[in-house]
Amino acid sequence: MPSRQVVAKELAEIFKIVANPDRIRLIEELRAGEKDVNTLAQILDLPSPRVSQHLSLMRAHRLVEERRDGRHHYYHLIQPEIAAWIVDGLDFIEGRMSGVPKSSIKAARRLWSASTS
């Protein structure tokens, strides 16, 4: 198989992992540093088994890493720059049929680009 095809396939994998609203929000929540499963579940208002499943998928694909401390499992992004890359994708969601007001997009961009320190 030609190498461009292999690379395209691999790239598609990354896009597939990110192609889920929960996982996008997880990544943006983790952009500033590690958080544990419960915290994430509360912030995003999701059942914790779901958060756990998303994180384990992302871990299998080496997007996040786990650190255990007592009964808490803290997760962090292996390459935090991925959060910024995702935000860059906002450039391509304006001007699509589905009505998301520009103000929401701007708000999200601002929030998700906030200082990480």
Add this chain to the structure above:
Amino acid sequence: MPSRQVVAKELAEIFKIVANPDRIRLIEELRAGEKDVNTLAQILDLPSPRVSQHLSLMRAHRLVEERRDGRHHYYHLIQPEIAAWIVDGLDFIEGRMSGVPKSSIKAARRLWSASTS
């Protein structure tokens, strides 16, 4: 629904559209300008109905536009910058279990970043 959630959902849509090896290659082939369906099918070695289906999905989501000339349908990217954004994603495919040699990644990056003029 909180606006961040809406934005995340919309972003996920874009990722879903791109999350397919054929469509990634289509976008990269179109980065330099319009091409017709048959040309794309030949270059990518895909049955033309498949190319057509991919393009119609991308058109529905306003990633590409069509220009007809006789019996040829030429497609072009509405926002050509999306091709570069996708290439940026290559930063995140190294260091994953599936063995894609770095040289292939570099080759793809070079090819897909070639001058568009």
Add this chain to the structure above:
DNA sequence: TTAATACCTGCGAAAACATGCAGATTTGCA
């Protein structure tokens, strides 16, 4: 008008995903 080219649409089967929930595991603490 017939034929050929270029492309599109619809459909059914298979594969991949998402979701909710029940039950297991590990750890901390009384």
Add this chain to the structure above:
DNA sequence: TGCAAATCTGCATGTTTTCGCAGGTATTAA
């Protein structure tokens, strides 16, 4: 020891995507 908190795993179900193919529409040319 025994219970509760934090998380994980497995499974059944429903939904989306993908794929191949058959048949349809427009356009050009003989």
